[in-house]
Amino acid sequence: MSKGIVTRLRLSSLRLRLVVVFALVALTAAVAASGIAYWLNREAVLTRTQDGALNDFRQEMQNRAATLPLRPTQEDLRRTAELMATGSANYQVLLLGERDAGKPIVGASDPDDFTLADVPRSLREAVDTERPVTEANPYPYHLFWQRTERNGTPYLVGGTRIDGGGPAGYMFKSLAAEKADLNSLAWSLGIATALAVAGSVLLAQVAATTVLRPVHRLGEAAKQLGEGKLDTRLRVTGADELADLTRTFNSAAESLQKKVADMSAREESSRRFVADMSHELRTPLTALTAVTEVLEDEQDSLDPMIAPAVALVVSETRRLNDLVENLMEVTRFDAGTARLVLDEVDIADQITACIDARAWLDAVDLDAERGIVAPLDPRRLDVILANLIGNALKHGGSPVRVSVRTEDDELVIAVRDHGPGIPEEVLPHVFDRFYKASASRPRSEGSGLGLSIAMENALIHGGSITAANSVGEDGAVDGAVFVLRLPLDASGITREVQTRSSQGEVEEA
Template structure:
């Protein structure tokens, strides 16, 4: 369940970071919505404050005029009020109701002030329920003895309600007592106006956001389309299609980008073709020279063999010269053979003759043939093998050549120290590692050792007749199997070379059964 929740998030993250257009549009959307919401809120608040302020000023002024008129009517009336009578109250209510117009723009509520006799009549107009008057407003009217107002919900006797403003003031009625006169002005018109403004702003905001997103989409698509085209063309160029080019339109910055890109692609194609031509010439030269040298080399070898058969009749100086000639001919033949092998790799003509072979058998043959060299160098060769057979599909001749090169290399650079050979295998791969305790490798040299004719110390002479191509050929042999040939080393700590081959030729390698880097200078880890 956790993975199921994480995968959509990862997909969304990859989509976010993989699309510049998505990031631009999303950022524009967020910023636009923020600006529209803030501006709309500010505008609505300003409109609301203006409408409410104007409405409050109007109703307070109108209520103040009506309250003064009612007080004048009460003071000037010559009606004699019997105890509990309501003629004057009714007259005041009718007069104020008449001022409200038809339909009425406000309602009136006349409530007896606290302390009045219980028989004091109370009146209301417009079917307004007395519960519409908030207690806080009544307290203000009773305590301040002046005009007061507040927002309220106007409740009607039929159960309906509407937002409104209540304005109240005390009213003294002779022979009856003190009353509280309240004007209730509905604000449904202002609410409708505010709702209209709010809806208009929301519609305009949504329309603005939509139009802006369309504009941003069109602009980013127009701008990024050449960039996408350049990326696609670059990918096809990287895949080897060197004839791909961008279409140039106009003379603007994008056109200059396309022109520069096409010029770059043309230059790269020319350089690649030049390098390919030089490489072909080089491979052909090496192959031709190697083959052309075989005939004179064979003749020289025959002459050297004849001389070698008659060494006893030669003087010491001539005998030594004949021996040196034979040694150098052996080295030259080895170099020529390896040059021919390199030319096969370069031309793609190397063929793998793979069959199931036990790596331990190959290693036994290598150690047997290199035993005289180990004795001459004074290096003890130790072998560590697993309890199981390490069988894999391999070209036995090529693998034997790889392992022999590794062992000979360790003996040559081991300075007489022990050489440790280890074999390992698992269900996917087999491996052999060779470690010496000699001069080692400096940082960065672990990848250089496989270069052709490379030597860590050019002034150091090869003592076993090496050609400088052994490790390079070994690397190509390992790659031909689909395997790895790796090196590790540190100055004064020696070096480790590890060969890893898949049990089945062509299968992918994910790890090696043997470690590459040693631990604390003891063994390999």
């Protein structure tokens, strides 16, 4: 399934849920209403047919069967049954009498259609049972009925007996016409239910569109707001809850735009202040640096009481000069004016030159193949290497090992030391500006900007730096590892690169 299809399904899930809920509610209501209507109509149809046939049969038994002699012949029974079956109720009749005691005879209106075998035994037993005559029960024999089925066709079977030893009579009426009517009614109710569900789905679509259109507009507006279009506003229509939600969104967007504008103004002011301050400090620092260089040259001839103070001034002046340079570099990154000046760089030669220039050859082991060349900014690569290796020498333990390899069109440079490692709570902050692992040493030699600047220079190349601890075979921490990853082909990065170091993001301008 493509990403576009997945997105459309995800966006339409609320619509789908609304449609399903509407359809289920409509289906439940329609099925319940249809079921009740069918049941009521079925009972009404069957009861009307049943009562009409049984009442007619009772009347016929009183009018015709009761006139038969005590010992009728089979012909008497047949003829009477035929006369009883010619009524409007349209049923078959079977009369059961006795020629002699214990010798039953049967007369049927249509022996091919209705025989004694079609009468359920339970019904015959109920008809033949004589009940005591009381005030509440004036008749010893009652009319009983039962619904049966033969070859898939429903029938009504009824029976009673004439008082005083008269014949028993049974009627057999087909309910096929009623069944057909009820089937037709069921089909009609089923079609009505289907139409109700289809109508509910259409109504759900309309309702979902009406409800979800403002929600979709709010979602699009929120997306634009998240993309930085802080002037996004929505037109408020109506006076319902969605209109209140739209007003709340507009109010929140306006408040957010104002706060972001205020923060941007303050950030720009702070950035300008740092840049101006750093620029203004460079002139006196240049003079101080010249003086300290002279004092350093004459340090051996100075009074021993003054020499320590002179050494302190020289070291602090250099530290202040490095801090100002770092601040200037940071402001260039923040202002988006940092640029790459690419050149074909032999990685092994570049690392060797960096180590040699700082007199670290005896403290650093280099494992790099010759001939790895990549288009990079040599100055910025030197800044990255100097900060990573210097940090390892200062805070780690010897020996410091620098290894170089290529991996999936990437240049990977790992700087590892054998010190105590980096505390777990410090790892997430090692690239933060002015962050120092020990709060008890706020005036340590470092400015807290070195690793941050190294990260910015890696990001401007389209790369990254990660920090982790190296674990030995015994499971103990055995130093820290910083891994620099840069693209082997950075020739496409030739324009100004905008960086947002506070979020660790890089964009090409």
